[in-house]
Each structure stands twice: as structure tokens, then as C-alpha cells.
Amino acid sequence: PGHPTAGLCKTRPTDLVFIIDSSRSVRPSEFEQVKVFLTNVIDGLNVGPNTTRVGVVNYASRVKNEVSLKTHRTKTALVKAVSKIEPLSTGTMTGLAIQFALNVAFSEAEGARPKSPDVSKVAIIVTDGRPQDNVKEVAQRARDAGIEIFAIGVGRVDMTTLKQMASEPLDDHVDYVESYSVIEKLTKKFQEVFCVSDLCATGDHDCQQVCISTPGSYKCACKDGFTLMDDGRTCSACGNAAIDTVFVIDGSKSVRPENFELVKKWINQIIDKLDVSDKNTHVGLVQYSSTVRTEFPLGRFNNKKDLKEAVKKMDYMERGTMTGMALRHMVDSVFNIAQGARPGVQKVAIVFTDGRSQDYIGDAAKKAKELGLKMYAVGVGNALESELKQIASDPIGEHYFYTADFKAMSQIAKKLQINVCEDPCECDTLVKFQKKVEDALQALNKKYILYGD
Secondary structure (H helix, E strand, O other): OOOHHHHHEEEOOEEEEEOOOOOOOOOHHHHHHHHHHHHHHOOOOEOOOOOOEEEEEEOOOEEEEEOOOOOOOOHHHHHHHHOOOOOOOOOOOOOHHHHHHHHHHHHHHHHHOOOOOOOEEEEEEEEEEOOOOOHHHHHHHHHHHHHHEEEEEEEEOOOOHHHHHHOOOOOHHHEEEEHHHHHHHHHHHHHHHHHHEEHHHOOOOOOOOEEEEOEEEEEEEOOOOOEEEOOOOEEEEOOOEEEEEEEEOOOOOHHHHHHHHHHHHHHHHHHHHHHHHOOOEEEEEEEEEEOOOEEEOOOOOOOOOHHHHHHHHHOOOOOOOOOHHHHHHHHHHHOHHHOOOOOEEEEEEEEEEOOOOOOOOOHHHHHHHHHOOOEEEEOOOOOOOOHHHHOOOOHHHHHHHEEEEHHHHHHHHHHOOOOOOOOHHHHHHHHHHHHHHHHHHHHHHOOOOOOOO
């Protein structure tokens, strides 16, 4: 019989080694209770060569390797092996046991997987005494090697050495029970330690298009060109007033300080036209010169007053013109969900420059458009028309603007129609984007938009 939580649990791949004390002070009946505890924790795991591998190290004055990580590929075989373990009934060499786990049990020869961010290494130590050797240094070495250590103390255990063994934060990694008869009350805790509940992955959600996992829960989103309806589940192709807009502003020295002030006024003139609110338009700002800086991310300020204040505070960089680097930063960092971009919301970028880029812009501009970003290119002074056209979305004529003079920029602000359309149902640009965007996203890594099943 599986544990009820086992179905909901996606356990992340783990190499798990139990290190159990069977010294003289542990009576045979108590040792049986430790084995029941191990069995219960194993029962909640997703056991298998590609999921969780389990090993057991038994120790007293000496150390005995009872089960290697490579020995059993199934839960049944593992539970059977645990039931056969006998107590050693001698001293308490806990340091020796940790050293053994580090050198042998967690070695690739014994079935541990090569170190990688995808596989957790976890040791659970159960002891009821004071170690007869030193544990502090060896536990530190094990933790430095990437092994997360949980220490369970029973009865008259020495708490100081227990804390020396465990990983930080100690509150999560040190447990104490009064006697072996109540150790099973820790079962639930350890099943939860290994359980990553991902409701999107298990299909326990009712999202129509995109499901995004949140700890212990989920929220729904829509593909680009669709809007999440008020029920929070379904998506509609109409009424999508939500737009994520990012300004990418050239702060190179050729702009000059007085003109940089005009550029800031120009940004605020456009912000005035946008439907800025928590649910509708969000605005982010990037400045670049020889380096790139996010002045503020999408969604930090959701009213015009705060946005315009933040734009006024932007400090002029006054160096080179790395437009390609700025476009890459915009795609990878600013339009990134982790940085406040919203899944399934139309993305618009307004790139402003006054001169020739010092790096290559083609790839970054192409990638941005393939992701369905709507790109506006605005050039002043020495800006190259060929570069502006490379940046601009199709139809290019509607997406790039050039003026010889900074003072004429306000005319561009009047012409720039960012609001994708009055009524998206009649608006076919979205539908055109639709197919392109979906294909690009399917191919794209999940960094940009989290795709549901």
C-alpha cells in the first residue's frame, strides 16, 4: 500500500543514504522501530535508478555498508533489505560512519550519480548517543562536498555534536525525539522534505492554456494574444489590454546631457498615453552605453506618477553604444518571467538610439522578433537607418521612426501607436503573431515563458 501523498509527489532525483546508529544503547526492539521509520520514509519516495536511489550505512564501533545506492532498483527490494538489517551492538563511532558515507557510500563506484545541480545528495543520521570520535570536521567536509545532512537525535543524545553534524538552517535539519517509540512521528516531515508537489506536472489543474507552478499551488496564464478571463482559468482572444512595454534607451556620450533630459521627457510623454495599471500596461526601463543597466523592471511601478518619477531619476551613463548587448539583455533578462514579465501578455519594446552601434545587433534583433516581441526603433541624429530597420518589427514602415533633431522627438511620441488595437477581436496583428509566437516558444527554452503541458 502506497502512502497517500506518494501520488502527488514528484520527488526530485536524490541520492539518499541513511546512517543508522546500532550501538549497545539501542535495544533490539528500538532498532526495529528505526527500521520501520526507514521503511515509511522510503515508502513516500519515488524509488528508481533515475529518480531516488537509497543506501543504508549501519554503524557502532565499526561501519557496515548494508545497502549501496546501486543495489536495489525497486521499493519492494529495498524495504525487504532494510527489514533484514541486524544491530551491531558495540560503540558509537559516528565520525567514522560519516567519513565512510563520504568516501564510500556516496561514491560513483557504489552507485552515486556524478555531482550535478539536478541530483540532490542527502544523508539522514539517526543516533541516540554521544560520538566516541570527532564529528565536526568530517561533517563539514561532507557538507562541503554537497551532501545535505539531517541529524535525528533520540533520548539521551548529545545535542552539541548533533548540531555539529547537521546542515544549515539547523531548525530544518536537526530533530529530537524522546524515545525510539515516537520516531515515526518524523515520517511525515521526511516525506515532505523529499516531496516537490507540482500540480501542473501531475495534471491537477483546470487551466485552459498555460499552468504555472507555485509552491504547493498553481496559477493559470494564456498564450500570447489571449487574455486570462476573470474566472482565472479560461483564455479569450479578445480584450487583451495587457501589454508589457520596455524602453531601451541609448545613454552614449554623443546624446549629450541636455538632450538626455529631452529623451526622458519623451519617454514620459509616451507613458502618459499608455493604460498603466496593475492589470493592463506594465513598463520597464533599460539604459545602455558601454554596459547595460535595468533602471527598473516590469511591474515595479504600476501607476503613471511613480513611473514618471523613476524615469526622471535615471542617471546618464555617457559612454559607448552597445546596442546589440542591450537587445540581448532586454530579451534574456527584462522580458523574463523571473524579472516580472507576464506570461501570455503582448510584449512591446521601444528602442531609442542616436548613433551607430559598436556591436552586432542582427542576432539579438532577430531573436526578439522571433519571440513575438513587437519592436519599435526610434533614431535621432546619427542613427543608422539600416540598423533601425533591422530592429523594427514588420511592417517596418509602421515600426521605425527617424528625426534629425532631438527637439522633434515629441512628434514621434504622437505617432507611436503602442496600444495594439482598440478591439483585439477585430485586430489581426495578434492572430498573425499567434502562429509565429507559438512555434518560437515551443522551440525556445523555458527560460522565457513557462509552458504548461
